[in-house]
Amino acid sequence: MKAKSFQRVSSFEEAYKLVKESPRNKIVGGGLWLKKGGMDVDILIDLSQLGLDKIEDKKDYVEVGAMVTQREFEQSKLIPEMAREAVKAIMGPGFRNVATIGGSVYGKYGFSDVVTGLLGYKVDLVFYPEAVVSLCEYVKKPGFFDGILTHIRIYKENLKGFFKKVGITALDYPIINVSVTKGKEYRVAVGSRPLVGARCEKAEAYLNEGGKDFAKAAEIAVEELNFGDSISTKGDYKKQLALTYVRRGLEEVNK
Ligand SMILES: Cc1cc2nc3c(=O)[nH]c(=O)nc-3n(C[C@H](O)[C@H](O)[C@H](O)COP(=O)(O)OP(=O)(O)OC[C@H]3O[C@@H](n4cnc5c(N)ncnc54)[C@H](O)[C@@H]3O)c2cc1C
Numbered sequence: 001m002k003a004k005s006f007q008r009v010s011s012f013e014e015a016y017k018l019v020k021e022s023p024r025n026k027i028v029g030g031g032l033w034l035k036k037g038g039m040d041v042d043i044l045i046d047l048s049q050l051g052l053d054k055i056e057d058k059k060d061y062v063e064v065g066a067m068v069t070q071r072e073f074e075q076s077k078l079i080p081e082m083a084r085e086a087v088k089a090i091m092g093p094g095f096r097n098v099a100t101i102g103g104s105v106y107g108k109y110g111f112s113d114v115v116t117g118l119l120g121y122k123v124d125l126v127f128y129p130e131a132v133v134s135l136c137e138y139v140k141k142p143g144f145f146d147g148i149l150t151h152i153r154i155y156k157e158n159l160k161g162f163f164k165k166v167g168i169t170a171l172d173y174p175i176i177n178v179s180v181t182k183g184k185e186y187r188v189a190v191g192s193r194p195l196v197g198a199r200c201e202k203a204e205a206y207l208n209e210g211g212k213d214f215a216k217a218a219e220i221a222v223e224e225l226n227f228g229d230s231i232s233t234k235g236d237y238k239k240q241l242a243l244t245y246v247r248r249g250l251e252e253v254n255k
Pocket of ligand 1: 026027028029030031032033034035036066089090091098099100101102103104105106107109111112113114147148149150171172173174
């Protein structure tokens with residue numbers, strides 16, 4: 001990536017004005033994916049002076065600023081355990097000290113461990129200018145939201161959670177990732193198919209209506225999702241892995 005200039009903005013208004021001026025002006029979080037993408041950028045817009053580096057307890061939810069790093073996220077006791085596990089599965093601590101939660105969620109990368117982990121919770125994304133969108137809706141819609149992601153809100157729930165990333169090595173992109181939570185209801189999500197994480201709504205309905213056969217629930221889950229080939233793996237293999245880990249996740253959250 002080559003950037004012609006770098007601007008540390010002092011307001012959301014200023015940042016948004018720059019974003020709207022040109023598609024070649026880009027918000028920078030940790031800059032890791034921007035750098036890997038190799039795209040030429042006119043202005044890198046830095047949000048680091050806008051107070052987005054905090055994780056705050058807001059009574060009904062925990063609010064995470066977009067500039068919070070993955071490392072701060074995984075170390076915070078305010079963040080639910082399974083979401084922290086999902087983030088800990090990414091690269092090494094040096095990498096996670098730089099990568100931001102905002103860049104990770106906004107980018108909704110197909111392989112994202114962050115998105116699959118967060119789909120186990122009720123999560124809202126807060127954008128400037130004024131918009132609040134659920135993470136489920138955000139990942140379902142093609143394209144990106146026209147705005148600046150300022151915060152993510154993770155609602156407090158009493159949940160048991162399971163997260164699994166399968167990769168060739170610990171430092172690899174996932175072949176598949178799976179999250180399962182059980183609280184008042186079940187949530188099941190599978191990502192890196194190679195498409196971005198998605199909730200398995202039919203499997204969840206089966207379970208939430210009292211279905212107890214976890215192997216059957218896993219079958220329903222993999223049949224309602226699409227699996228395709230990626231550079232390292234065939235779609236059929238991803239599907240088999242998902243089948244196994246959805247079932248194991250359901251067993252785990254029911255112990
Ligand atoms: C080598 C490598 C390996 C990786 N492996 C994994 C892995 O195994 N699992 C995994 O889950 N992830 C992985 N990732 C992705 C990584 O975890 C981060 O999600 C990614 O780097 C984006 O975070 P960032 O802070 O670097 O974002 P940036 O690169 O700064 O930004 C990414 C995109 O989001 C936009 N953006 C950033 N912040 C905002 C905002 N607040 N509002 C609006 N737009 C914004 C940027 O303009 C850009 O388009 C990997 C990345 C790399 C480079």
